Amino acid sequence: MAKQTGLAALDQIKQMRAAKIAAAPATPLTTQQLPMNQLAQALHPESQYLRIVKVIEHFDNARSYVLEPDTTRGTQHLAYFRAGQYLSVRLQIEQSYVTRAYAIRSAPALALKDQYVLTIKLVPNGFVTPYIFKNWQVGTQIETSAPAGELYVQPLRDQSTIVGLAGGSGITPFYALAQAIVDGTESVDLTLLYGSRTHDQILLDTEFDQLVQQSDRIKVVHVLSDEQVPGYESGFITADLIRKYAPTTPYSIFVCGPEGMYQFIDQEVLKLKLPAGRVRHELSGNGGAPDQLPGYPQTAKGKVFQMTVLLQDKTRTIPARSDESVLVAMERAGIVAPSLCRSGDCGICRSRLVTGEVFAPIVKDGRRKADQDYGYIHTCVTYPTSDLTVEVPIHDLADQFG
Ligand SMILES: Cc1cc2nc3c(=O)[nH]c(=O)nc-3n(C[C@H](O)[C@H](O)[C@H](O)COP(=O)(O)OP(=O)(O)OC[C@H]3O[C@@H](n4cnc5c(N)ncnc54)[C@H](O)[C@@H]3O)c2cc1C
Ligand code: FES
Structure with a gap:
């Protein structure tokens, strides 16, 4: 009896297979048509074309942008992500092609319902945020990467209780996690x-209150650095404060x-003497002056060097300021150079230093040892300290900025 059932099942499988073969096209599928590749493309698209459908004002220096797929440019659905990941937004501002990371x-x-929300804080002396605040409105078309980044809960690595330490716009990945x-x-x-400066500057305050009311798994403690308000902690996020609430x-x-904030908090977290692997950092981008970092060759300070860029079959020679990264020099010159995290971590900007000297600060240098030995640099966190030649790898860059 069991044997007959087994044979019947086998027969059924053969029939299903024959039906699938009969239904298959006579010509082989292209690589883009393979279901596995289509799934990979949906999860990790090279680019996502989005459209702003709503703008929410928080204060005069913080706005949220609700984004949906821009079907007119070929994005039908948004890629899924893990709470804590970011999008790299790609923009052309005057002649510069630049990217900036924003946590979803x-x-x-x-x-899954085809919406992302980004919350962006204006940096008054910044380059991209003043442009965004001036130009982004309902209907604006934008281009981003797929979701990226590692600041999400990984059960094999992380505890099932997370203590989040946030400052300013660093609240955004935690809001995704809380939801x-x-x-x-x-x-x-x-x-x-x-941590916020004042009570008025707490971003997503009422939104968080609503989430706290919906789940006893979420607790929020506000710490105000510039103001004392009853019911709120004041000062900075210290080891004592973490011990008090953890x-x-x-x-x-x-x-x-x-x-x-990282420089201060890192010292405080060390005092907690947590076991290895218990502290995770979001990437910090690459702001600040390199000459303040340990190991900077002060003789390079204030200089502008000549940088020759070998880019596929083109060669360009451009100015490169010692206080700006190799990546920014290329962006200023209108070269479409690859970047994603802009923090030295992801390796997308990895390029070959053919000639010349550079400064790659240890605190930001995410290169593998082999890359360091064989002359590869992460352009986003590497600064010229002499005239130099850099070979930028082939990417489908023309596509990346539409
Ligand atoms: C993983 C991650 C997530 C983040 N999430 C958020 C978030 O959710 N919300 C948020 O508000 N921020 C977020 N940020 C910060 C964000 O990416 C930007 O750093 C921030 O918005 C400031 O950008 P900005 O261009 O205005 O300022 P800056 O980056 O400080 O702009 C000034 C810099 O632009 C460069 N520049 C100047 N002129 C030119 C030119 N002509 N061409 C090319 N470059 C030029 C110079 O290097 C100068 O130093 C996140 C950062 C990271 C790394
Ligand atoms: S852009 Fe990620 S390492 Fe440079």
């Missing part, structure tokens, strides 16, 4: 210590905020 602050579940906790996408507890169960710390 909406829930991953919303991406994912409420809707059941993520199964962790979150205690968030969030749960008694083992926890992982996730940190996200401006670069200056």
Whole structure:
């Protein structure tokens, strides 16, 4: 009896297979048509074309942008992501092709309904944010990378209790995580210590209150540096403050905020003497002056060098300031150079230093040892200290900026 059932099942499989073969096209599928490749393309598209459908004002220096697929430019659906990941936004501003990373602050579940939300803080002396605040409005078409970044909960590595330490616009990945906790996408507890200057400057304040009311797995402690308000902590996020609010169960710390905050918080977190691997950092971008970093050759300060860029079959010689990265020099000159994290971490900007001297600060240098030995640099965190020649690898760059 069992044998007959087994034979019948085998027969059924043969019939299904024959039907599939009969239905298949006579000519072989191209690589783009293979279902596995189509799935990979949906999860990790080279580019996403989006359209702004709503702008939300928080204060005069912070706005949220609600984005949907721009079907007119070929994006039908948004790529899924893990709470904590970011998009690299690609823009052309005057002659410069630049990117900036922005954490997706909406829930991953919303991406399945084809929406992302970015919340962007204006940096008054910045390059990209003044442009965004002036130009982005409902209907603006924008281009981004697929979701990227590692600041998400990885159960094999992280504890199931997260203590988040956020400052300023560094709140955005935690807001995505809190929503994912409420809707059941993520199964962790979150205690968030969030530093703002004043009560009026707390970003996503009421939005967080609503999430806290919906889940006892989320706790938020506001820390105000420039103001004393009853019911709020004042000062900075210190080791004592973390001890005061952190749960008694083992926890992982996730940190996200401006670069200056990392320098202070790193010292405080060290005092907690947590086991190795318990502290995760968001990338810090690459702001600040390189001459303030340890190891900078002061003789290069204030100079402008000549940089020859070998880019596919083209050669360009451009000026390269010693206080700006090799990547920014190329962007200023209108070269479409690859970048994603702009923090020395992802390796997308990896290029070959053919001749010349550079400064690659240890604190930002995410290169593998072999790359260091064989003359490869991450252009986003490498500064010229002499005339130099750089070979930029072939990417489908023309496509990346539409
Ligand atoms: C992983 C990650 C997530 C982030 N998430 C958020 C977020 O959710 N919300 C948020 O508000 N911020 C976020 N940021 C910060 C964000 O990426 C930007 O750093 C920030 O918006 C400031 O950008 P800006 O261009 O205005 O300022 P800056 O980057 O400070 O602009 C000044 C720099 O632009 C360059 N520049 C000047 N002129 C030119 C030119 N003509 N051509 C080319 N370059 C030039 C110079 O290098 C100068 O130093 C995140 C950063 C990272 C790394
Ligand atoms: S852009 Fe990621 S390492 Fe340079």
